[in-house]
Amino acid sequence: MVWEEIVKQSSIAVVGLGSMGLGMARSLLRTGLDVSGCDINPAALDGLKASGGHPFATPAQACENADIAVIVVVNAAQTESVLFGPDGAVAVMKPGSLIISSATMSPADAKALAARAAEKGIHILDAPISGGAAKADEGKLTVMASGSAEAFAKAKPALDAMAETVYELGDAVGIGxxxxxxxxxxxxxxxxxxxxxxxxxxxxxxxxxxxxxxxxxxxxxxxxxxxxxxxxxxxxxxxxxxxxxxxxxxxxxxxxxxxxxxxxxxxxxxxxxxxxxxxxxxxxxxxxxxxxxxxxxxxxxxxxxxxxx
Amino acid sequence: MVWEEIVKQSSIAVVGLGSMGLGMARSLLRTGLDVSGCDINPAALDGLKASGGHPFATPAQACENADIAVIVVVNAAQTESVLFGPDGAVAVMKPGSLIISSATMSPADAKALAARAAEKGIHILDAPISGGAAKADEGKLTVMASGSAEAFAKAKPALDAMAETVYELGDAVGIGxxxxxxxxxxxxxxxxxxxxxxxxxxxxxxxxxxxxxxxxxxxxxxxxxxxxxxxxxxxxxxxxxxxxxxxxxxxxxxxxxxxxxxxxxxxxxxxxxxxxxxxxxxxxxxxxxxxxxxxxxxxxxxxxxxxxx
Known part of the structure; x- marks a missing residue:
């Protein structure tokens, strides 16, 4: 499958379009935001496209202009690969941009990823989610988030679109x-x-x-x-x-x-x-x-x- | 401690006046019922007396005129002893009277006790309780009850006084x-x-x-x-x-x-x-x-x- 369309990548990208990620992308789209996304599963990309989003083959492509990248893969290893692997997001994202990291992982893994992103001046909000696929699709997730005040401020429009409740749990990545x-x-x-x-x-x-x-x-x-x-x-x-x-x-x-x-x-x-x-x-x-x-x-x-x- | 008073034993007795039993006795008393009771702990008997009930030293004494005996001890062995041991309740209770058995026990133990009581024509309502001491004291317990229609009918005034919710779970002892x-x-x-x-x-x-x-x-x-x-x-x-x-x-x-x-x-x-x-x-x-x-x-x-x- 080749994505031939020439579209400007959006300022918000969602990487990982499973039952949670696709719902979150749809919630972002519903508030009028322009959303790029990628997934290794072609059917998930079709789902994004059907909802009005822009599908891409790699994290680097989806995140090229992203001010905010929401990562909704299954664990720390996949998040690491999405951020720092070949065609990873961090290489293309600009200093001052934000990663919302939503996979469940150990606090040590979350901290390690944040430290590597910080070397490039990129913020990470440690933001695991709870609520299931239906709530993701309704924009009514619960987010257990920690990170710098700057990360929270930057994340606000995305969190407002995706979540009913955002717990601000501290200023250090790992607490969430x-x-x-x-x-x-x-x-x-x-x-x-x-x-x-x-x-x-x-x-x-x-x-x-x-x-x-x-x-x-x-x-x-x-x-x-x-x-x-x-x-x-x-x-x-x-x-x-x-x-x-x-x-x-x-x-x-x-x-x-x-x-x-x-x-x-x-x-x-x-x-x-x-x-x-x-x-x-x-x-x-x-x-x-x-x-x-x-x-x-x-x-x-x-x-x-x-x-x- | 000797209970010198000459009182007519009540038509309702509570055997076992711990945190649950005493609260249940108090709930019965509050609705105007006359309540006898016994416990091996003298302080528990004082508690019953202070609440207006009539304390006795043995199950047989407390249950002598009882139409309904509520048994709120800790397990099957204690219930067996209260009902069939020396100075036990069943020996003094009349055919057609009712035992409300509220200790947590296996269904097999509940059935065995009911079979022995039935030999004397005494009904058993299998009626374990849930809710804790505060609810017991407020008359707002949950009762998970099973037994014959006759047992349920006879138990009604006592259950109404002690419970907020009575689940009628079947006609066989053991289900509750x-x-x-x-x-x-x-x-x-x-x-x-x-x-x-x-x-x-x-x-x-x-x-x-x-x-x-x-x-x-x-x-x-x-x-x-x-x-x-x-x-x-x-x-x-x-x-x-x-x-x-x-x-x-x-x-x-x-x-x-x-x-x-x-x-x-x-x-x-x-x-x-x-x-x-x-x-x-x-x-x-x-x-x-x-x-x-x-x-x-x-x-x-x-x-x-x-x-x-």
């Missing part, structure tokens, strides 16, 4: 990433616990629709129980958020715990459940598939799940 | 207990995860008051995170609900999982954290003490916690 990691620890544990509990309830012959109704009004409730269990009740494991996302994010949590010499027994148990679910071939399916794994293992009949492994 | 166990699985995991996450956040040098604020508005939130983390922020480990309650309840969860041959990796990890916290001498302290344990182990400075183990 740390907050996101704590959130992901809890989110991952709560998904795994929700799947364990609802499948256990079925093994006890309980009416799991009733269990959902009672638990969501009781002390056992969590945001994730309320959000994920309906997928188990419907037997619908089409990915809204894939198992592999939490294998990755709880992997970052686990790595950081070992580095800090901080024990994380609950997060580790949850990580292993996501690893098992991915190992059983469900890495690309919805993360509620942890329930499917347990149902198959234990011979429990959940809606839409065959009793086999 | 199963729902409670699923709730306790989630509640216990979420307490342990909340403690793990907030202490980890401190180890990352985050402002944990800000972490509380952000997480309670994010996908990582849980009812327990919202309820327990303020205790960690305040460094207040006076027991609202003790560590030993969750060692017990997650123990029941774990036993039932093994009996069912259902794997519970997350609940097991949480159980071990409560066992560790109890082993470290904090069994009688608030269950948020899991955070204190982790802080002491990892040398993290939480409010009010000395860095020693």
């Amino acid at each position: 990433s740390s907050f996101k990691i704590v959130n992901q620890l809890l989110a991952g544990v709560h998904i795994a616990a929700a799947c364990e509990a609802i499948t256990f309830a079925k093994s006890l012959d309980l009416d799991i629709t009733r269990v959902f109704e009672v638990i969501t009004k009781s002390a056992g409730n969590s945001w994730m129980f309320e959000n994920r269990v309906p997928r188990v009740l419907a037997g619908d494991y089409n990915p809204r958020s894939a198992v592999s996302i939490f294998t990755k994010d709880l992997g970052i949590v686990s790595d950081l715990g070992r580095k800090q010499k901080f024990p994380l027994p609950i997060a580790s148990a949850a990580l292993q459940l996501f690893v098992m679910t991915e190992a059983a071939g469900m890495g690309g399916d919805d993360d509620a598939s942890v329930a499917r794994l347990l149902a198959r293992i234990a011979g429990v009949t959940l809606p839409g799940v065959k009793e086999e492994i | 207990s199963s729902f409670k166990i699923v709730n306790q699985l989630l509640a216990g995991v979420h307490i342990a995860a909340a403690c793990e996450a907030i202490t980890f956040a401190k180890s990352l040098d985050l402002d944990i008051t800000r972490v509380f604020e952000v997480i309670t508005k994010s996908a990582g939130n849980s009812w327990m995170f919202e309820n327990r983390v303020p205790r960690v922020l305040a460094g207040d480990y006076n027991p609202r609900s003790a560590v030993s309650i969750f060692t017990k309840d997650l123990g029941i969860v774990s036993d039932l999982g093994r009996k069912q041959k259902f794997p519970l990796p997350i609940a097991s990890a949480a159980l071990q954290l409560f066992v560790m916290t109890e082993a470290a001498g904090m069994g009688g302290d608030d269950d948020a003490s899991v955070a204190r344990l982790l802080a002491r182990i990892a040398g993290v400075t939480l409010p009010g916690v000395k860095e020693e183990i």
